[in-house]
Amino acid sequence: MTLVLTLVGLSVVLTFVSAVLLASVLRDEPPERSNPRIQPDAGRPAFFGYDVPRRRGNTASTVPVEVLLLQLERHVRLEHAAAESFHLSPTAAALHMPTASPLIH
Amino acid sequence: MAREPEFLAGLDDRAATDVLALARPVRLEAGDVLFCLGSEASNLYLVERGLVALTMPLQVGGREENVLIEERIPGQTLGWSTLIPPHRFTLTAAAPVETELLAFARDTLVQYFDRRPDVGYVISRNVAALVGQRLQVFQAMWLRQMQRIVNQAHA
Numbered sequence: 001m002t003l004v005l006t007l008v009g010l011s012v013v014l015t016f017v018s019a020v021l022l023a024s025v026l027r028d029e030p031p032e033r034s035n036p037r038i039q040p041d042a043g044r045p046a047f048f049g050y051d052v053p054r055r056r057g058n059t060a061s062t063v064p065v066e067v068l069l070l071q072l073e074r075h076v077r078l079e080h081a082a083a084e085s086f087h088l089s090p091t092a093a094a095l096h097m098p099t100a101s102p103l104i105h
Numbered sequence: 106m107a108r109e110p111e112f113l114a115g116l117d118d119r120a121a122t123d124v125l126a127l128a129r130p131v132r133l134e135a136g137d138v139l140f141c142l143g144s145e146a147s148n149l150y151l152v153e154r155g156l157v158a159l160t161m162p163l164q165v166g167g168r169e170e171n172v173l174i175e176e177r178i179p180g181q182t183l184g185w186s187t188l189i190p191p192h193r194f195t196l197t198a199a200a201p202v203e204t205e206l207l208a209f210a211r212d213t214l215v216q217y218f219d220r221r222p223d224v225g226y227v228i229s230r231n232v233a234a235l236v237g238q239r240l241q242v243f244q245a246m247w248l249r250q251m252q253r254i255v256n257q258a259h260a
Contacts (some may be wrong), residue, residue: 015197065170
């Protein structure tokens with residue numbers, strides 16, 4: 001009887017120690033590795049600038065902000081003109097008329 | 106003014122003159138800001154001379170920049186948030202060149218519309234046309250961008 005109680009006691013202690021060690025290991029891992037599914041944006045289409053993947057040869061580091069602002073201004077003017085054209089004559093072709101914007105090409 | 110003011114379209118000369126008499130002139134030097142995004146909208150503006158640039162903030166190269174969204178030329182109206190709750194400007198307006206405008210205070214306009222509901226109706230319809238035009242143009246711009254996102258996702 002004593003032997004059985006000793007074995008049961010030892011099992012409880014060993015289980016407890018294993019649980020503590022496992023919890024410690026999981027806590028030490030970086031969050032992104034412990035739950036990789038917490039990155040829903042990884043493969044999703046981007047809506048805003050900070051999500052948009054950088055394009056080779058046209059990144060903020062290579063294009064001065066002033067040049068980028070001029071490109072943005074031109075882009076907005078072209079898009080506005082295309083949208084106004086759609087407003088005057090709404091067709092699918094007018095809506096998706098190609099643009100000459102340097103930000104797209 | 107180079108063209109007929111768009112928000113007075115459909116009014117007879119006498120009514121248009123009465124409405125214009127409600128305004129006070131505003132003069133901006135190049136670089137002056139007329140109103141800022143988020144500020145209380147209490148005046149509707151009519152551009153008489155010059156140019157007004159409407160901008161919105163965008164993060165560019167790690168800093169906030171005001172990016173041009175639209176421009177207003179003589180005869181055009183801006184600041185319709187003055188007549189539409191919650192009466193907050195949704196863009197920033199600045200004058201890239203020396204500009205003259207007419208400012209119509211909301212209280213003055215509303216009091217006049219109470220006296221002349223026929224004029225108020227015509228002007229409200231004109232303002233609705235401006236708001237609708239802006240909505241449809243921006244809806245088209247948004248959809249064009251959505252199409253690019255879809256193309257990019259399926260490239």
